[in-house]
Amino acid sequence: MNSLLLDTNAWTRLAGGDSALLEPIRSANVVYMSVFVLGELLDGFKGGTRESENRKLLRRFLGGAKTRVLEATEATAEHFASLKEHLRRSGTPLPVNDIWIAAHVLETGSLLVSYDVHFKSVPGIRIWTG
Numbered sequence: 001m002n003s004l005l006l007d008t009n010a011w012t013r014l015a016g017g018d019s020a021l022l023e024p025i026r027s028a029n030v031v032y033m034s035v036f037v038l039g040e041l042l043d044g045f046k047g048g049t050r051e052s053e054n055r056k057l058l059r060r061f062l063g064g065a066k067t068r069v070l071e072a073t074e075a076t077a078e079h080f081a082s083l084k085e086h087l088r089r090s091g092t093p094l095p096v097n098d099i100w101i102a103a104h105v106l107e108t109g110s111l112l113v114s115y116d117v118h119f120k121s122v123p124g125i126r127i128w129t130g
């Protein structure tokens with residue numbers, strides 16, 4: 001299955017009209033959004049001046065036929081724990097939410113769409129390079 005997972009910054013660019021993201025989204029069978037990305041987005045909306053418009057746009061996107069929100073599972077927690085320990089040992093810590101997002105990428109085998117270069121320190125994930 002051809003799936004991708006949108007990071008917070010990828011969604012922000014997509015919502016801002018970045019057309020470079022349209023083709024990978026169109027060609028994916030499934031587009032995942034981690035519940036942790038969703039939390040970051042909703043937090044950002046609350047801090048902004050366009051909360052209602054941003055929520056409507058996100059709701060429309062999440063209602064798409066091939067879009068799925070990923071909840072945390074026991075498997076996600078296992079990936080999280082392994083990743084966090086690996087990153088600690090290698091001296092390459094990441095923000096906690098990004099470890100959860102990477103855990104979802106590993107759990108689903110998806111391509112991560114992100115502009116954060118620090119994900120390159122996570123073993124076993126594929127990152128969209130645009």
